[in-house]
Amino acid sequence: MEEIDLLISARWVIPVAPEPLVHEHYAVAVRGRRIVDILPASEATRRYHAEEHVNLPRHALIPGLVNAHTHAAMTLMRGLADDLPLMTWLQQHIWPAEARWVGADFVRDGTRLAIAEMLRGGTTCFNDMYFFPEITARVAVNLGMRASIGMIVVDFPSAWARNADEYIARGLDEVMDAHKGEGLISTCFAPHAPYTVSDAPLERIRNLSNELERPVHIHVHETQQEIDDHLTHHGVRPLARLDALGLLGPNLVAVHMTQLSDHEIALLAERGASVVHCPQSNLKLASGFAPVAHLIEAGVNVALGTDGAASNNDLDLWDEMRTAALLAKGVAGRADALPAHAALRMATLSGARALGLDEEIGSIEVGKAADLVAVDLGRLETQPIYDPVSHLVYAAGREAVSHVWIAGQSKLVERELTQLNVDELAESAASWAMRIGSSDRAED
Numbered sequence: 001m002e003e004i005d006l007l008i009s010a011r012w013v014i015p016v017a018p019e020p021l022v023h024e025h026y027a028v029a030v031r032g033r034r035i036v037d038i039l040p041a042s043e044a045t046r047r048y049h050a051e052e053h054v055n056l057p058r059h060a061l062i063p064g065l066v067n068a069h070t071h072a073a074m075t076l077m078r079g080l081a082d083d084l085p086l087m088t089w090l091q092q093h094i095w096p097a098e099a100r101w102v103g104a105d106f107v108r109d110g111t112r113l114a115i116a117e118m119l120r121g122g123t124t125c126f127n128d129m130y131f132f133p134e135i136t137a138r139v140a141v142n143l144g145m146r147a148s149i150g151m152i153v154v155d156f157p158s159a160w161a162r163n164a165d166e167y168i169a170r171g172l173d174e175v176m177d178a179h180k181g182e183g184l185i186s187t188c189f190a191p192h193a194p195y196t197v198s199d200a201p202l203e204r205i206r207n208l209s210n211e212l213e214r215p216v217h218i219h220v221h222e223t224q225q226e227i228d229d230h231l232t233h234h235g236v237r238p239l240a241r242l243d244a245l246g247l248l249g250p251n252l253v254a255v256h257m258t259q260l261s262d263h264e265i266a267l268l269a270e271r272g273a274s275v276v277h278c279p280q281s282n283l284k285l286a287s288g289f290a291p292v293a294h295l296i297e298a299g300v301n302v303a304l305g306t307d308g309a310a311s312n313n314d315l316d317l318w319d320e321m322r323t324a325a326l327l328a329k330g331v332a333g334r335a336d337a338l339p340a341h342a343a344l345r346m347a348t349l350s351g352a353r354a355l356g357l358d359e360e361i362g363s364i365e366v367g368k369a370a371d372l373v374a375v376d377l378g379r380l381e382t383q384p385i386y387d388p389v390s391h392l393v394y395a396a397g398r399e400a401v402s403h404v405w406i407a408g409q410s411k412l413v414e415r416e417l418t419q420l421n422v423d424e425l426a427e428s429a430a431s432w433a434m435r436i437g438s439s440d441r442a443e444d
């Protein structure tokens with residue numbers, strides 16, 4: 001018998017790669033942080049002696065979900081400003097609230113709340129873009145959450161930095177250098193958007209991203225208004241400007257992309273850029289619809305993100321998968337535009353690829369990190385079962401997530417968080433809401 005740390009036997013093991021494989025009555029063997037074997041459950045108990053054996057007879061075991069675009073700490077602004085278009089929401093509500101409230105404590109408490117919500121929904125990795133990113137990274141490290149932390153850049157000053165040079169310097173020092181060798185933390189450049197970052201910092205980011213081999217995570221083509229304003233100020237569409245600046249390449253992680261011509265889709269594919277689709281945020285802010293089926297057909301890597309909880313209003317990738325699958329059918333006018341397997345892939349392996357982490361996470365494969373999620377398909381709401389992948393996308397929700405592991409460490413057991421207390425988190429959120437809500441009312 002070989003010694004391992006953890007053996008998880010499940011009714012279904014859905015590795016995502018190779019697709020569309022679904023193993024029945026299978027097991028995943030974990031030693032330390034990594035998956036060491038994937039084999040029939042009966043064989044696994046003969047071959048391995050596990051320190052811990054978790055038997056999940058009604059469950060599907062899938063790779064942890066990857067939220068490829070969020071602003072974690074914005075959980076504390078959930079429901080603060082609803083039913084508004086993007087620029088009114090940002091300029092008249094969110095940016096003033098951020099100027100008033102965002103500091104290290106806000107980011108610490110908001111990120112803790114976000115990580116609890118994400119873990120309870122089966123998300124094991126998030127790609128963040130927010131102020132005080134070193135605090136986001138510290139919270140993630142302390143909770144054993146995997147995160148890609150954005151070295152943010154905007155032209156305007158904030159509580160975190162005075163100008164683009166200071167944003168870049170602090171990002172390199174306090175985010176990238178400070179977390180080198182920290183297994184769960186990766187870093188990327190995160191200039192906010194073409195309309196908030198000027199050419200000189202974007203050129204520096206291009207050079208640094210090439211030199212340091214880091215992704216560049218940026219909101220692009222979120223609305224038609226963004227394109228119209230950009231044409232007025234720069235004479236070209238935002239993507240054309242990013243291309244002229246040398247940013248349109250395999251490192252680019254372009255979030256939203258609701259407005260795309262056929263030429264732009266072909267260019268994204270040719271250059272190997274990734275797109276992050278955030279369907280619920282785009283619907284809520286009435287931003288538009290990303291042409292997901294066309295992008296995938298053209299060969300573009302399309303990942304999924306929730307965006308922040310102030311525009312979504314949750315961090316639920318199950319909902320996002322389902323919305324993406326349904327919306328793609330509506331937009332393309334074809335029921336097979338985004339099948340269930342493709343939606344699951346977007347929420348896992350495609351997210352990992354966008355973040356440059358697909359050698360490490362995104363699928364259940366030997367040698368990858370044991371970032372795993374068990375989904376209880378035994379509940380009434382998911383009966384009967386013809387195809388477990390269909391249920392994951394079209395019938396189950398985050399409430400069905402029962403267990404979560406990150407790098408082999410248990411984070412959720414029978415829906416109980418192993419390191420966070422939900423009552424304390426709710427109390428902390430309520431206390432922030434008292435302060436933020438009362439000042440918001442006073443200003444009315």
Ligand SMILES: CSC[C@H]1O[C@@H](n2cnc3c(O)ncnc32)[C@H](O)[C@@H]1O
Nearest residue numbers: 071094129130131152154192219308
């Ligand atoms: C520089 S930190 C990130 C910055 O982005 C803002 N934000 C949140 N959601 C969106 C969105 O959908 N489009 C553009 N900007 C967004 C957030 O409030 C921070 O100011």
Ligand SMILES: [Zn+2]
Nearest residue numbers: 070219307308
């Ligand atoms: Zn965003």
